[in-house]
Amino acid sequence: GVRMALEPGRGRTAVPIRSAIFGAALSIVALTASLVFATSLDHMLKTPSASGFTWDAFVAVGDPGAAVPAEAALRADPRVEGYRRGGYVNVKVGDTSVFGLVIDRPGLVRPVIADGRRPVAADEIALGIGTMHATHTSIGDRIHVVLDDAEHNPREVGMRIVGQAIIPPSPFGISRPGDGVALSTAGWFRIDPGARQLMREGAVPFLVRFAPGVSEDAGFAAMRKDAPTGFIVPAERPGDVTSLARISDVPVLLAGLLGVLAIGTLAHTLITGIRRRRRELAMLKTLGFVRRQIGGAVAWEATTLTAFALVIGLPVGIAVGRWSWVRFADQLGVLPVPVVPWFAILIAVPTALLMGNVIAALPGRAAARTHAALVLRNE
Numbered sequence: 001g002v003r004m005a006l007e008p009g010r011g012r013t014a015v016p017i018r019s020a021i022f023g024a025a026l027s028i029v030a031l032t033a034s035l036v037f038a039t040s041l042d043h044m045l046k047t048p049s050a051s052g053f054t055w056d057a058f059v060a061v062g063d064p065g066a067a068v069p070a071e072a073a074l075r076a077d078p079r080v081e082g083y084r085r086g087g088y089v090n091v092k093v094g095d096t097s098v099f100g101l102v103i104d105r106p107g108l109v110r111p112v113i114a115d116g117r118r119p120v121a122a123d124e125i126a127l128g129i130g131t132m133h134a135t136h137t138s139i140g141d142r143i144h145v146v147l148d149d150a151e152h153n154p155r156e157v158g159m160r161i162v163g164q165a166i167i168p169p170s171p172f173g174i175s176r177p178g179d180g181v182a183l184s185t186a187g188w189f190r191i192d193p194g195a196r197q198l199m200r201e202g203a204v205p206f207l208v209r210f211a212p213g214v215s216e217d218a219g220f221a222a223m224r225k226d227a228p229t230g231f232i233v234p235a236e237r238p239g240d241v242t243s244l245a246r247i248s249d250v251p252v253l254l255a256g257l258l259g260v261l262a263i264g265t266l267a268h269t270l271i272t273g274i275r276r277r278r279r280e281l282a283m284l285k286t287l288g289f290v291r292r293q294i295g296g297a298v299a300w301e302a303t304t305l306t307a308f309a310l311v312i313g314l315p316v317g318i319a320v321g322r323w324s325w326v327r328f329a330d331q332l333g334v335l336p337v338p339v340v341p342w343f344a345i346l347i348a349v350p351t352a353l354l355m356g357n358v359i360a361a362l363p364g365r366a367a368a369r370t371h372a373a374l375v376l377r378n379e
Helices: 002-006 017-046 064-076 129-135 185-191 195-201 216-226 239-247 250-276 278-286 291-332 342-368 372-378
Strands: 057-060 080-093 096-103 112-116 124-127 142-147 157-166 181-183 206-210 231-234
Touching: 017 239, 017 250, 017 291, 017 342, 057 216, 064 080, 064 206, 064 216, 080 181, 080 185, 096 129, 096 185, 124 129, 124 142, 129 157, 142 185, 157 181, 157 185, 181 185, 185 195, 206 216, 216 231, 291 342
Parallel strands: 096 181, 124 157
Antiparallel strands: 057 206, 057 231, 080 096, 080 142, 080 206, 112 157, 124 181, 142 157
């Protein structure tokens, strides 16, 4: 059965076995890549940290005196899992103006690093992938950074790039996906001499993370109670990301279409192969093959073609899906974490083999009913 499945034959009885395997494998590559892409997209949409948010609310309290009781209230609130002082500062990296994210003493609330590590020292910085491309830099390079404040004539400082960061959009302005930098508190103090006094007075905003199970409505009600005079902004995902929720089903639908294409390719190959090999099947019947054995030979052909297509298509499809998602995530400026649906892929293997045998049932029955004497006489 296996030999028959892989033997292309010659002349009028030739069957395009290699083309069939290639076509089925190509369909499985596209199907698997679509599933990886769809799973990665779904994971990104459900994971705020993929867009750089490790907090749920930005709470700015303008009056330093009011910030003290607000911090005490946040500390005692059971609906708050954690918080840190931090926020955004306008900086220039080379000639590029971007938002810089600062988080004091990172813990649960921290900058999201896609590659390398987070900045710790005063001369360290992490760049978004868009800013890296704009400045033609990479991890390990040194760049010049200056506070984007023309009134106070800030001084330019040199910093070393130690990581690639995912910078969430600032509530105070529009930023492009992938743009921005992440700074340690020490780095912020270095480029902005007045920052230390702001931190000392408690004028730096809070980045608050709600406790598990606390809804957004309950969390923001708590913020309004803990900081009644505060300016409270939710951690809103970038518009480019939220708009993807409307088309998140498209890769799944595409995967279904490609699955149908793979089934059609296999069915066409089996039907064509049986028609062109009527003589060989007739000879097998004259040698004593019964209907069950003829049907079994066709089933083996279907199993072999499906198995070869899976062996080629699955690993290549996973690799293509991961590569496609990483490239797409970089363009979005989100954390490039491809997610492989291993359970679905493991289930797909026996399902595909079973489906191949189901498809082979009808051609196999037709082959088993072949009248050997009539076929050989016509040949």
